Amino acid sequence: MDIQTCSSTASATAQQELAKWQADRDVWANTLPIMNFLSPFLTLTPVVSPSFDGASTDGRYLYFCPRYSATLCDESRRFLQAHLIWHCVAGHLTAPLVANHHRWHLACDHEVNALLLELGITLPFDALLFPVCVGRSARKVYRWLEGHPNTSLEKTADIHPAALWAHLPNTTPEHSIVTLWRHRAHLLARETDTLPERVAKFCEAR
Structure with missing residues (x-):
């Protein structure tokens, strides 16, 4: 997807922010081999569009709004990139038929963030996590959230990747991409020397 630009200033900001996201990957090359392996599978793509003011992925591209990215500190931006990558690994590119889409998104975010903690990735202070549910699947967390006031x-x-189409056209994840990420998860499960046991078991079950 081409970067959409509405001014030279927007274009400059997009390139500046793109460099930051790439630099985060360079950090992983020396610190987190598993993230260094996974990150190249998503092409970093700044998007300047009135309908898009956050970050998401369709399994091929990692889309982010440069203006939003510029508000993030290094820790939050690096976390967000890892978070989106693990949405792909966890099979969150699509969503089941659920009654409450926001609750499903919360459950998916919790599942991913619990995995990131296991990997030793620092979560921002405001990252979503329900401590009592650490270790539970997204489906179980979704049911647990029925009792949330x-x-x-x-x-x-x-x-959420499954809702990206409402913000950016032609970004519905393809079935082949979903299958490919499942295969990658299974490959990761074999890396028992580098993955925490719970993360390896999660990937194997994918």
């Missing part, structure tokens, strides 16, 4: 108070870090 007001899920609208819980904020998500991104645009």
Whole structure:
């Protein structure tokens, strides 16, 4: 997808922010081999569009709004990139038929963030995590959230991949991409020397 630009200033900001996201990958090359392996599978893509003000992925591209990216500190931006990559690994590119899409998004974000903790990735102070549910699947967390008094108070870090089409046209994840990420998860499961046991088992079950 081409970068959409509305001015030379917007274009300059997009390139500046793109360099930051790439630099985060360079950090992983020396610190987190698993993230260094996974990150190249998503092409970093700044998007300047009135309908898009966050970050998301369709399994091929990692889309981010440069203006939004510029508000993030290094830790939050690096976390967000890892978060989106693991949405792909976790099989969140599509969504089941659920009654409450926001609650499903919360459950998926929790599942991913719990995995990131296992990998030693620092979560921002406002990252979504339900401590009592660490280790539970997204489906179980979704059911647990039925008892939440007001899920609208819980904020998500991104645009759920299955909802990206409402913000950017022609970004519905392809079935072949979903299958490819499942295969990658199975490959990761074999890396027992570098993956925490719970993460390896999660990937194997994908």
